[in-house]
Amino acid sequence: MRSLFKTVLSQSKPIVDEGPRPDDREAAAVSESKEAGLTSDERPPSSDGDDDSINKDAQAGVQKMEAITKTWKTRDLYIAYFMIWLIYFVDAIQQGMGTILTPYVTSAFQEHSLTATISVASSIVGGVSKLPLAKLIDIWGRPQGFLLTMCCMIIGLVLMAASNNVNTYAAAQIFYWVGYNGISYVTTIFIADTSALRNRGLVLAYTSSPYIVTVWITGPLAQSVLNGVGWRWGFGIFAIVTPIVCLPLYFLFAYNERKAVKSGLLVRQKSGRTAWESIKHYFWEFDIICVILLSAGFTLFLLPFSIYSNQKYGWKDPTTISLIVIGFVTLIFSAVYEKYWAPVKFLPWELLKDRTVLGACVLAAVLFVEYYIWTSYFTSFLQVVLRLQVWQTSYIGNIYSIGSCFFSIPVGLAIRRTGRFKWVALYFGVPVTILAIGLLIHFRHQGTHIGWIIFVEIIYAFAGGACVICEQVAVMAAAAHQEVAVVIAIEGLFSSVGGGIGSTVAGAIWTGVFPHKLKEYLPAETQDQWATIYGDLVAQISYPVGSATHAAIVAAYDDALRNMFIAATTITVIGLVAVMFWRDIKLKDFKQVKGNVI
Template sequence: MRLPNFRGLVAGEVPVVEEHEAMDNKAVEAGHSPVVDVTHPVDDNTEEFTPDAQGGVKKIEATTIVWTRNHLIAAYVMMWLVTFVDAMQQGTTGVFTPYVTSSFYQHSLTAYTTVMSSIIGGVLKLPLAKVLDIFGRPHGFAIMTGFLVVGLIMMAACNNVQTYAAAQIFYWIGYNGISYIISILIADTSHLKNRGFMYGYVSSPYIATVWITGPLADAYLSGPGWRWAFASFIFITLGVCLPLLGLFTWNYHKAKKAGIIQPVKINRTFKESCVYYAIEFDAGGLVLILAGLVFFLLPFSLYTYQGDGGLDGWNSPLCISFVIIGFLLLIGFGLYEKYLAPKTFIPYRLLLDRTVLGACILAATLFISFYIWNSYFFSFLQVVNGLDITRATYVQNIYSIGACFWSLIVGLAIRWSGRFKWLAVYFGVPINILGVGLMIHFRQPDVNIGYIVMCQIFIAFAGGTLVICEQIAAMAATDHQHIAVVLAIEGMFSSIGGAIGSSIAAAVWTGVFPEKLALYLPPETKDQAATIYSDIVTQLSYPKGTPTRHAIERAYGDAQRYMNIGATAILALGLVSVFMWRDIRVKDFKQTKGRVA
């Protein structure tokens, strides 16, 4: 499938950006790099930049003005390669975690590290958005590549589980950051009408990597070992990230040399620079929202580890205090942004825009629903359907493969129709409700696996539709200046939704499965209920067709029924959120500048 046609430049439409390089002697003597600021274009007769845009946004707009058609095509090829390597790397290295921890005979930090790395990687998109907007896209991409490479180096060289745990945090910050920046670069370099297809194109590597990661991980484990796997990916990552970074940096300097970006000396002391950037980054608001999200989200993942065997749960002092502190900090963030912030993180009018708010609510709803029905799906496929690990992986990956494939078709449909809301209203949400709702009946013992595969296909096509539509909705409601922040806010809602969904799934599982298991087990194995409940290996040790295995399968079915009922019910909120959107026509919507796809 070829890329959409590229638009040429109109002769003479060359705006000018003033790049202010601080040459203050005090700052230089202190060892600090020059301060960079960007003002409005000075030529009123030229194509203007996005009004009130910050420096990073104007720099990328100047870059797209000077680069060639071949460079545009090369950028999309390189972004595809970065995504391919990241997807293959994430899937392969994830297999190694139990082998790494087993080699050190320590497991205590693994669960906490996974929780912290996922939360930190999610919420750091908020300050990263400001780095991209103020300093520039290449700066953020270089920083995130550095985090990922440092994480891989630490994993390759680790001699204890504590080092590996710290490496995971660095790795996930870099991995999530690179994925996020790629989405921003697509928004910078594509027309809004083509953006859905471009997102589908760049995510298409996941169609292939789900089949590669397992054999690749097995080859490393049976060959040179997991340390060499991490070491190999250090060089592979640099091999695909540095050319993309170099392409954007080269064209940035080309715009600077052409006079589109003009250095201007300004006088600003180091202290003045600190104050300036504290205001530009909305430091007070960022501290409040980051701390609030970390405190609020942690208990959703850690409550099962509180007390002996997780018996304290939500009643533990840690969970209660963290939720209260997080909730108060998030309220404080809203009040600070409304009444005290000298420069807000995101304009209040945009945060309350019904299309942006609806897109964020849909993102949270989809993640809540997904994590409710998917949390114990892999175990269900093995225990109830009797699939081995390989075949269970294939069924579970139907969502990734189907969603990535279908997103390409959705992108073309948006390009053809010029609208996106109809796809979500008439196809995405209804098909998603249908697929999840049917699992209430089909995810039960003695139901043919083909019906579950059918449900997964429905959900995959619906997910591929809704993820693209929600991102287009959020971006269509704003200008180029606020795209990075809007997508970061949408990612924040997704993180919250995932945490809530996982919490609900765990609550249903712990509340239903052990009770039903004790009820259904035959007398000869009732005393084994606690062991069976906590260990999938023990569950699989009873042959299919035996009374004990049948009891386990019935208990699974009961727990799954409640999970799927909850996952279906929450999707009603998704339908409401989609109706909130304005029916924006994106076909003739001009949001980006220069030569774009």
């Protein structure tokens, strides 16, 4: 991996991008495309000149990043990418371990059925938060946004370690996912700022490669935590480790920004506003009202689908109905407010009209919907039905991480060599994803050899790695440098909302099928214990294989998972249609960033 990275880096040279104004963008793109002999579907959105000066029309955060890349040495570039790799490494361990621990946390509060529900609000808020974060890093700077998201992640970890009920844990998850998604988002922007467009798929693959290693660590670590210090310290340890790992990257960028200021390359200008005027300015600049409306609307609308079975009258319960209605009305109102009243527009409507951007965002949403539908209770299935240990479950569950990250490297090389990305997603990524999930419909039964599950996970992982790289390259290729932050934020919003929808669907299927089938199948001697069995993973595992109660639990799992796999397979077809609408942009010979980059 190191030699591959060095090979690409050694071929890098200062790359320039004048960054034309929006009104000149199309004309410049057409002119350069004619010279290159490209059709309208092949050309990127902007042209690049030979002027290496900082784009004065860009926002302050973009100018700062261009100044940093023009100031720092190749050594700093190496150090930055190593630090990003290390951050991904630590975050991957924590996130993978947290996924394993969450069912045990909810079971400790006798609320195992809320495993999927908890991720709904955190996924949505974590995704919506990327848009104001995009504004923040474009206005204030990348390092400042990185520092803010790191603090959110630490707060979430501390709250998870200290939580005494499922409500506190759910709130902690929101802080955690805002921070986790934010760190991942800002580092992705770092990558976009410091890599050429044709190399970006390969660089994204490099920075995600830690998952190849962490897959072997998270399972034994989670098992050790459960058997030793307990799940609270499992989160507490990372509350200490996270700032130690993240702060050096912040200081590296801050140091080079200061160098750019001292050299006169970057001029800091005072706003001339008072403190109160600044508060009002950024309140409207970040479109806080729309952020609140979107977050509340999606959360209120989606939550009832996973908790309706806990209400007295189910779907007819006044609470269920009112949450759906209020959530729907709030979403409509947020769109109306954004279109007619917002002083600063939150959503870049012009960018969303680009079929490549919109198609990539739809694919991102679909991939998260299907993933969370079939994986929300998959680790529980492996332990209860196939009787795997926690560490074995971790290995199976993390095949996607290691496989997708491993396969994204040859995908990145293929994109770099051919200068194309659409064909990878259209002819391999999405079709094989549909095939893999469809095969799980058949392999969900008790007695299935674990080798078949591993085989399906591997081909699903390879396809997923191809889809993710192509989707990210697509949104970046369709935007100018000064628009990269916002299009990645939009892609992240679609992904997180897709994850929330997927968790909602999984929760709705689980709560709508599993408890009813469980009561139907349980033998008479354990009928009165159905509520405990339904809400506690440990109780489900405690019944020996071959007993009537275990057989009943397995049968209930079988019915619930069948519906989940069918739903996931069906929804993925939409992703295939979305990829068909992408423009087949040629990445070769086009430059998007400036300075000393890869």
